Amino acid sequence: MPRVLTIKFSALTAAAFIGFALLFRGVIFNFWLQMTLTVLILCVLVWAVYPSEFKQIFAWPPHSILPDIIIGLASAAVLYGIFWAGKIISEAWFGFAQPNIAAVYDFKGQTPVWLIGLLMGGIIGPGEEILWRGWMQNHLEKHLGLLGMGISVLAYAGVHAASLNVMLILAAGVCGAFWGALYHFRRSLLTNIISHIAWDLTVFLWLPFNT
Numbered sequence: 001m002p003r004v005l006t007i008k009f010s011a012l013t014a015a016a017f018i019g020f021a022l023l024f025r026g027v028i029f030n031f032w033l034q035m036t037l038t039v040l041i042l043c044v045l046v047w048a049v050y051p052s053e054f055k056q057i058f059a060w061p062p063h064s065i066l067p068d069i070i071i072g073l074a075s076a077a078v079l080y081g082i083f084w085a086g087k088i089i090s091e092a093w094f095g096f097a098q099p100n101i102a103a104v105y106d107f108k109g110q111t112p113v114w115l116i117g118l119l120m121g122g123i124i125g126p127g128e129e130i131l132w133r134g135w136m137q138n139h140l141e142k143h144l145g146l147l148g149m150g151i152s153v154l155a156y157a158g159v160h161a162a163s164l165n166v167m168l169i170l171a172a173g174v175c176g177a178f179w180g181a182l183y184h185f186r187r188s189l190l191t192n193i194i195s196h197i198a199w200d201l202t203v204f205l206w207l208p209f210n211t
Helices: 007-025 031-049 049-059 065-093 097-108 115-145 146-158 166-186 191-207
Strands: none
Touching: 007 115, 007 146, 007 166, 031 049, 031 097, 031 115, 049 115, 065 097, 065 166, 065 191, 097 166, 115 146, 115 166, 146 166, 166 191
């Protein structure tokens, strides 16, 4: 197996786990502002440690912007449908599902809806795609192929483990696999960013699952 788990890669991955652990277990101030800061810091660290790979993140094969937008929005709708079905099934089978789902929406707290939407659409969604698909998945797939995508999915779900919320961890795993596959086959970070933003805004603000 290629030596992909270098010290700097392991350190960045550890930083991601620590950052999200502090977010879920020890919110210092507003959850959404802290999440925004966490994602920004991690992206800056990737840029500082892997400057050449960071540039390549945005050098995806040329696509027309319109197909990127259409596929991004359509994939977000498909993912929402998957979660809608998953909510019905999980609530029927698992007693912890409903309170776990409700707990996710507690993160909203007293934060104004417009601010959550602005942070999600402007920084969190794009930043997570840059970090998890653009950098980590891209880096691992170069060395390990499809196994690399699988590892990045596990890492994306793993950083949510500190929440101790089973439904949130499962949701992160599903999203990681979905967006990981989308990036693997489409190879357009813009498509992923549009899908992520549209899904985030729909699930948290427009058509939440706690109503």
